[in-house]
Amino acid sequence: MNSDNRFEAFQQYIDSEEKIEPKDWMPDEYRLHNIRQISQHAHSEVIGMQPEGNWITRAPSLRAKKILLAKIQDEGGHGLYLYSAAETLGITRDELIEQLHSGKAKYSSVFNYPTLNWADIGAIGWLVDGAAVTNQLSLRRTSYGPYSRAMMRICNEESFHQRQGYEIMAKMATGTPEQHAMAQSAIDRWWWPALMMFGPHDNDSPRTSNGLRWKIKRAGNDELRQRFIDKTVPQAEVIGLKIPDPRLRWNEETQHYEIGPINWDEFHRVVRGEGPCNSQRMAHHKHWHAEGAWVREAAAAYAARHNTNPVRV
Amino acid sequence: MPHTTNTQGPLWEVFTQKKSGQPFTHAGSVHAFDKEMAIENARDLYTRRGEATGLWVVPAEAIVAVQPDEAAPFFDPSDDKIYRYPTFYEVPEGAKNI
Amino acid sequence: MQNALFQYLLRLGDTNLILSHRLAELCSRGPFLEEDIALTNIALDHIGQAEALLKYASEVEGRSRTEDDLAYLRNETDFRNCLLVEQPNTDFAYVIVRQFFIDVWQGLLYNALKNSKDETLAAMATRFAKETAYHYRHSGSWMVRLGQGTDESRARLERAFRDLWHYTGELFETDATEEKLSAAGIVPTSDALYPEWIAQINRVAGEAGLRLPATDYMASGGRVGMHTEHLGHLLAEMQYLQRAYPGAKW
Numbered sequence: 001m002n003s004d005n006r007f008e009a010f011q012q013y014i015d016s017e018e019k020i021e022p023k024d025w026m027p028d029e030y031r032l033h034n035i036r037q038i039s040q041h042a043h044s045e046v047i048g049m050q051p052e053g054n055w056i057t058r059a060p061s062l063r064a065k066k067i068l069l070a071k072i073q074d075e076g077g078h079g080l081y082l083y084s085a086a087e088t089l090g091i092t093r094d095e096l097i098e099q100l101h102s103g104k105a106k107y108s109s110v111f112n113y114p115t116l117n118w119a120d121i122g123a124i125g126w127l128v129d130g131a132a133v134t135n136q137l138s139l140r141r142t143s144y145g146p147y148s149r150a151m152m153r154i155c156n157e158e159s160f161h162q163r164q165g166y167e168i169m170a171k172m173a174t175g176t177p178e179q180h181a182m183a184q185s186a187i188d189r190w191w192w193p194a195l196m197m198f199g200p201h202d203n204d205s206p207r208t209s210n211g212l213r214w215k216i217k218r219a220g221n222d223e224l225r226q227r228f229i230d231k232t233v234p235q236a237e238v239i240g241l242k243i244p245d246p247r248l249r250w251n252e253e254t255q256h257y258e259i260g261p262i263n264w265d266e267f268h269r270v271v272r273g274e275g276p277c278n279s280q281r282m283a284h285h286k287h288w289h290a291e292g293a294w295v296r297e298a299a300a301a302y303a304a305r306h307n308t309n310p311v312r313v
Numbered sequence: 314m315p316h317t318t319n320t321q322g323p324l325w326e327v328f329t330q331k332k333s334g335q336p337f338t339h340a341g342s343v344h345a346f347d348k349e350m351a352i353e354n355a356r357d358l359y360t361r362r363g364e365a366t367g368l369w370v371v372p373a374e375a376i377v378a379v380q381p382d383e384a385a386p387f388f389d390p391s392d393d394k395i396y397r398y399p400t401f402y403e404v405p406e407g408a409k410n411i
Numbered sequence: 412m413q414n415a416l417f418q419y420l421l422r423l424g425d426t427n428l429i430l431s432h433r434l435a436e437l438c439s440r441g442p443f444l445e446e447d448i449a450l451t452n453i454a455l456d457h458i459g460q461a462e463a464l465l466k467y468a469s470e471v472e473g474r475s476r477t478e479d480d481l482a483y484l485r486n487e488t489d490f491r492n493c494l495l496v497e498q499p500n501t502d503f504a505y506v507i508v509r510q511f512f513i514d515v516w517q518g519l520l521y522n523a524l525k526n527s528k529d530e531t532l533a534a535m536a537t538r539f540a541k542e543t544a545y546h547y548r549h550s551g552s553w554m555v556r557l558g559q560g561t562d563e564s565r566a567r568l569e570r571a572f573r574d575l576w577h578y579t580g581e582l583f584e585t586d587a588t589e590e591k592l593s594a595a596g597i598v599p600t601s602d603a604l605y606p607e608w609i610a611q612i613n614r615v616a617g618e619a620g621l622r623l624p625a626t627d628y629m630a631s632g633g634r635v636g637m638h639t640e641h642l643g644h645l646l647a648e649m650q651y652l653q654r655a656y657p658g659a660k661w
Contacts, residue, residue, distance in 0.1 A: 292441065
């Protein structure tokens with residue numbers, strides 16, 4: 001097969017909704033696009049453990065602590081599923097972490113915002129996970145097999161995350177005046193970053209078209225964002241919280257909500273590294289990765305000597 | 314793509330059995346430095362929600378797979394062996410329990 | 412008798428509560444992601460045990476304090492956990508050694524409590540024993556890995572083992588509260604657990620290449636609310652929201 005035919009056959013295969021598997025031939029661009037997207041997704045899960053982790057030791061009840069800990073653990077697990085999916089494309093976990101540390105690989109910039117009160121934990125579950133899951137549900141149909149399978153598992157496990165976040169918000173919004181103020185403050189600070197999670201408008205997004213053509217992405221940024229807005233605005237109304245957008249209105253004709261302009265300068269600034277917590281998040285990850293080096297070395301040294309026998313205690 | 318150093322331990326493939334008597338199916342993969350750690354990590358990652366009654370881990374490098382470009386000679390020859398299926402055969406009218 | 416049982420449940424519940432808090436502090440700080448998840452799993456088991464024990468304690472007390480009231484609204488001197496579990500996560504070796512000491516002890520304790528004449532306690536112990544058996548498998552295998560790993564891991568393990576050793580004596584103190592409950596067939600006395608505990612410790616320490624510290628000094632005080640300096644900081648953080656906004660529901 002000459003190379004033109006290969007590309008054509010690959011595209012046809014994708015168009016017929018078949019999944020690409022690790023050992024299949026694929027264009028380099030397809031491989032790199034997947035590595036970039038899956039690893040960014042994996043890093044987001046892992047870095048996302050930090051803003052929520054900020055409240056574990058201050059969770060206000062045993063129930064809340066259990067739920068939050070289990071949820072953050074899930075995020076770590078999702079990071080692992082996704083790292084494994086990326087590794088099937090011929091890159092190691094070490095290389096992926098190295099790319100994160102060097103800044104070559106990105107993670108969702110929403111995690112560069114701080115969690116300042118307990119309601120922020122609710123807002124992350126409700127808004128940030130809510131936005132993420134809108135995207136992830138669509139990604140279950142992504143064309144790369146291992147990525148698609150990881151997304152299915154993740155979506156199943158994520159189902160409680162958004163609900164627990166909304167439960168926290170609802171409790172606080174209807175609690176004492178101080179709690180209500182915390183809840184409103186949380187939505188004020190998380191609403192716009194959550195909308196930015198879907199990425200730039202499709203017209204301004206350089207990689208969307210390739211991603212859609214290869215069915216790596218299954219829906220455009222704006223379409224997914226709109227889906228999220230339409231389901232979330234009524235949820236805010238139910239618990240008496242105000243969406244921080246004076247231009248928000250329901251359009252009877254389109255049957256969709258319309259929003260005011262998104263501050264893309266802020267988005268690009270935070271992606272560039274100039275957000276409230278960028279350096280803090282990265283320093284945390286680097287620190288604990290370095291701190292764990294001696295443990296990993298010990299485990300490797302032990303395994304090298306005892307590889308044939310499992311440890312028995 | 315070149316593989317550089319590996320400080321995360323080798324990769325293991327994880328298989329879970331949902332119910333006793335059912336086959337083990339591939340659940341995903343996990344990193345671990347030794348067998349004991351592999352089975353513990355697999356347990357913590359793939360059975361947190363009561364998904365399993367049985368668990369296997371296998372070093373990923375121990376798995377032998379058919380390469381995609383070999384798929385045709387491996388699998389296509391079975392397409393025309395319809396005599397391997399019971400529906401291929403004619404059964405006389407009135408015969409039962411066969 | 413009810414007061415003795417209440418005190419005993421606080422000891423067990425608080426020990427799990429404080430240990431789970433220390434483990435929860437490690438979330439996103441593991442040496443690699445798989446181990447991060449493993450430590451969180453163990454933390455969740457201990458929170459669950461704490462919750463069940465404190466809930467039962469609140470019922471036994473009968474003063475309509477909930478398990479959350481007990482966890483979040485008592486003062487430092489009212490906590491009855493052993494000193495070992497409040498010791499900080501100095502490094503991964505400390506985490507493993509602390510866990511290992513506790514796992515062996517809880518394994519023996521819960522197995523004994525399965526036969527308690529108190530049915531509630533016996534049922535809880537049956538559930539907890541399964542969780543603990545897994546914790547022991549995890550911490551025990553790490554003891555051996557670190558002991559037989561690199562020079563550095565061996566040195567760190569030795570240091571943690573030495574530093575935490577003098578908090579183990581407290582696990583086997585038997586007092587009037589225990590004797591009263593023991594006489595009624597509700598709990599074992601702690602000193603009865605020691606021979607098997609030290610035998611297991613010796614076996615795994617031997618495999619890890621560790622020698623038991625040659626010291627007789629053992630710290631004490633958790634049972635009477637005399638804690639190390641670490642507990643106050645831990646509680647200040649843990650109880651912050653409940654204390655800052657009294658009466659609020661979360």
